[in-house]
Amino acid sequence: MTQLALVIDLNVCVGCHACVTSCKEWNTSGWAGPMVDQNPYDGSPTGTFFNRVQTFEVGVYPKTETVHFPKSCLHCEEPPCVPVCPTGASYKRPDNGVVLVDYDKCIGCKYCSWACPYGARELDEQQQVMKKCTLCIDRITDAKLSDRDRRPACVLACPTSARLFGDVHDPDSEVSIAIRERGGYQLMPEWGTKPANHYLPRRKTVMHIDQDELTRVDNPLRKEDLTTYTGEETLDDVAW
Amino acid sequence: MHPAFSVIFLTTLIGAGQGLFLAMVTGQLYAIARFLPVQADRFYAVGSLVALILLLAGLASSFFHLGRPERAWRAAAKWRTSWLSREVIVLPIVMALVFAYGIAHWMAWTQPLFRVGESLQVDATLLLGLLGTLASFALFVCTAMIYAGVKFLQEWHTPLTVVNFTFLGAASGFMLAAAYSAYIGNPLVTFFGTWAVILTLVGLISRLAHLSRNAHLKHKSSVQTAIGVRHTAVVQKAQGATGGSFNTREFFHGRSESTAGTVRLVFLVLVFPVPILLIGAAYVTASPTLPILAFVAQYVGLMAERWSFFAEARHPQNLYYQSVA
Numbered sequence: 001m002t003q004l005a006l007v008i009d010l011n012v013c014v015g016c017h018a019c020v021t022s023c024k025e026w027n028t029s030g031w032a033g034p035m036v037d038q039n040p041y042d043g044s045p046t047g048t049f050f051n052r053v054q055t056f057e058v059g060v061y062p063k064t065e066t067v068h069f070p071k072s073c074l075h076c077e078e079p080p081c082v083p084v085c086p087t088g089a090s091y092k093r094p095d096n097g098v099v100l101v102d103y104d105k106c107i108g109c110k111y112c113s114w115a116c117p118y119g120a121r122e123l124d125e126q127q128q129v130m131k132k133c134t135l136c137i138d139r140i141t142d143a144k145l146s147d148r149d150r151r152p153a154c155v156l157a158c159p160t161s162a163r164l165f166g167d168v169h170d171p172d173s174e175v176s177i178a179i180r181e182r183g184g185y186q187l188m189p190e191w192g193t194k195p196a197n198h199y200l201p202r203r204k205t206v207m208h209i210d211q212d213e214l215t216r217v218d219n220p221l222r223k224e225d226l227t228t229y230t231g232e233e234t235l236d237d238v239a240w
Numbered sequence: 241m242h243p244a245f246s247v248i249f250l251t252t253l254i255g256a257g258q259g260l261f262l263a264m265v266t267g268q269l270y271a272i273a274r275f276l277p278v279q280a281d282r283f284y285a286v287g288s289l290v291a292l293i294l295l296l297a298g299l300a301s302s303f304f305h306l307g308r309p310e311r312a313w314r315a316a317a318k319w320r321t322s323w324l325s326r327e328v329i330v331l332p333i334v335m336a337l338v339f340a341y342g343i344a345h346w347m348a349w350t351q352p353l354f355r356v357g358e359s360l361q362v363d364a365t366l367l368l369g370l371l372g373t374l375a376s377f378a379l380f381v382c383t384a385m386i387y388a389g390v391k392f393l394q395e396w397h398t399p400l401t402v403v404n405f406t407f408l409g410a411a412s413g414f415m416l417a418a419a420y421s422a423y424i425g426n427p428l429v430t431f432f433g434t435w436a437v438i439l440t441l442v443g444l445i446s447r448l449a450h451l452s453r454n455a456h457l458k459h460k461s462s463v464q465t466a467i468g469v470r471h472t473a474v475v476q477k478a479q480g481a482t483g484g485s486f487n488t489r490e491f492f493h494g495r496s497e498s499t500a501g502t503v504r505l506v507f508l509v510l511v512f513p514v515p516i517l518l519i520g521a522a523y524v525t526a527s528p529t530l531p532i533l534a535f536v537a538q539y540v541g542l543m544a545e546r547w548s549f550f551a552e553a554r555h556p557q558n559l560y561y562q563s564v565a
Contacts, residue, residue: 106308122486
């Protein structure tokens, strides 16, 4: 079975919100739209988003790190939001594992949002139906698009390639390899929701250099050097 | 969680309606067993009518919770998995049975249909009353399981939620039955009042048990598991929106902790000691108005109780919505 998902690399996400805006742009004018805003130019602007980039600070100053954290529906393999839906509007596509909402069946009771621990679902204030990330279902299932374009808008927009897209059930896919080899993990594993989306952890690139590698203590020239130095360049200045 | 008034009215109104119906049936059963004088059919019929009005008012209120109320009929579809769907099915069944029970009494369809043992004459009202009782209990379970069934809301995910909904609903219904009896000058006010006090006391025990459980609750999720970073100090600096979102409106009660504490105190006073004292005073003074006051006080208290029930629930998604900056 196919399970399409995103793998988000927190090590390279710079928090630019390009995925947020391109998601909104594509989906507000596409199958899932509109994604309506209220007071967009006023004091408290609010609106429907499928994807948000949040920022967390880890540690205590001065030993702090800023983690930019893109958050969207994780397309759980055990989606708790689906069985609670009284109308069947919320469903998981059997062919590719994407969790979707049928906007023509949704009654806007918000019960599915209570049953999602991740806060991935948002009620559209104008349409009064529940909305969420579709993994750009209208793009990724469009056979007319080239392979390059048949990916979610957020993935195409990311300037640092922090977002990978693919089938996490295929062990040889780019996403599966990334999860396997780069420490991919799931959010809130304690609930047993088995999110399909994974995150790649922050990694520090540390180079370890021994003093030996900088100054060669057993340099044979040093033993053979009989010069008596009077302020000029020594052997240590010209060779290691 | 954000306490929505539509849901507060829904759960308290249908709770009182179911409880009043249960009180009517209990009165009839006691009369059959000759523990109580037999009442005129009109007494049960009017009582059922009041119960039906409460159930209808609750149903009407629930529509205000929906974004698309015109599609509400679709909600009966997924009864195999969704407690909300089950409630949507059981509520009309209860209403139909309450209506039928009231009509059967009004039309005096009390000719015995068959006989059990020596003396039990089974008529249409008794059958409908027993069916309605089963349906009312099923409705208490369905309504409460909507909340108790969501494992992410650990404050609600306990059998105590079902126990509270059942006993507090039944208590307010019996309280209303006492008020109704007092209003029409029926001596059954003592009977219903006694049961209302007993049910209120059981409700007090289970609600206090619920409060104490929640006070010691250890939440499964933390900001560390939410973003998967292992560090003792993780603080949110931005949530991706400056003006709030559905997530900040639906999952926070939006009041100060002191307000929530005050509401808790208000419901603990209005739901439990005040009606019990009023019923006791009514028993001593034979007052026709005090039981009515007892019901009104308890109902207002129950609205505060439901508000508090929502406000005390902490959703794990809130971990992602700690800071706007």
